[in-house]
Amino acid sequence: MSFRILPVGQSAAPIVAALSVAGWRETYAGRVPDDYLAALDRHPKHDVASWRARMGDAGRPSWTYVAERGDGPVGFVHCRACEDLPGYRGEIWRLYVLRRAQGEGIGRALFDAATATLTAQGRAPVMLWVLEFNWGARAFYKKLGGREIARHSFDLAGVPTPEVAYGWPADGTPAVRAP
Numbered sequence: 767m768s769f770r771i772l773p774v775g776q777s778a779a780p781i782v783a784a785l786s787v788a789g790w791r792e793t794y795a796g797r798v799p800d801d802y803l804a805a806l807d808r809h810p811k812h813d814v815a816s817w818r819a820r821m822g823d824a825g826r827p828s829w830t831y832v833a834e835r836g837d838g839p840v841g842f843v844h845c846r847a848c849e850d851l852p853g854y855r856g857e858i859w860r861l862y863v864l865r866r867a868q869g870e871g872i873g874r875a876l877f878d879a880a881t882a883t884l885t886a887q888g889r890a891p892v893m894l895w896v897l898e899f900n901w902g903a904r905a906f907y908k909k910l911g912g913r914e915i916a917r918h919s920f921d922l923a924g925v926p927t928p929e930v931a932y933g934w935p936a937d938g939t940p941a942v943r944a945p
């Protein structure tokens with residue numbers, strides 16, 4: 767099925783929030799506590815209000831694209847200034863394609879839209895964080911040329927959860943090396 771990648775603004779916050787919640791529930795079922803996922807649409811970091819604020823935050827520039835097919839919105843990417851890894855200026859913060867639309871090139875198209883925008887905005891090199899157990903996404907990022915550059919752990923639903931950072935350094939040399 768053909769698709770389009772569309773830049774969206776704050777008014778699309780309800781669509782982006784719905785795609786994000788659906789993506790989390792599909793991807794992390796069985797890995798993140800059920801009650802956390804069930805209440806995700808009301809969580810202060812996931813609800814529509816949080817997306818509206820994030821997408822309109824003048825203090826932290828960000829860009830969002832939605833993938834749309836004939837059957838509606840099926841994925842999105844949200845990218846922004848990188849603030850936590852020295853040497854990297856842009857971050858892909860969320861990239862989700864609904865399961866029914868995976869494997870059709872939409873993830874790559876969203877990734878390309880984000881990296882092209884970050885680069886045009888002077889925000890290369892680009893990095894992102896991915897949950898360590900998310901082997902599918904890690905294989906995808908590796909396929910797209912990403913290299914492991916760092917690791918950390920953060921609190922997710924009360925559980926210390928390891929994450930891996932992937933980077934696409936402009937000159938081919940990671941600025942931060944994985945331990």
Ligand SMILES: CC(C)(COP(=O)(O)OP(=O)(O)OC[C@H]1O[C@@H](n2cnc3c(N)ncnc32)[C@H](O)[C@@H]1OP(=O)(O)O)[C@@H](O)C(=O)NCCC(=O)NCCS
Nearest residue numbers: 861862863868869870871872873874896902903905906909
């Ligand atoms: C990971 C994800 C974004 C990939 O999007 P997608 O639309 O399914 O991927 P594409 O069809 O664009 O694939 C691009 C390339 O990556 C490869 N690829 C995609 N998923 C892969 C996987 N799980 N394992 C290995 N390779 C994979 C494809 O084979 C393709 O390679 P090709 O061009 O040589 O054929 C999507 O599967 C997804 O949203 N997953 C759930 C949410 C998630 O984990 N998001 C990331 C959170 S950090």
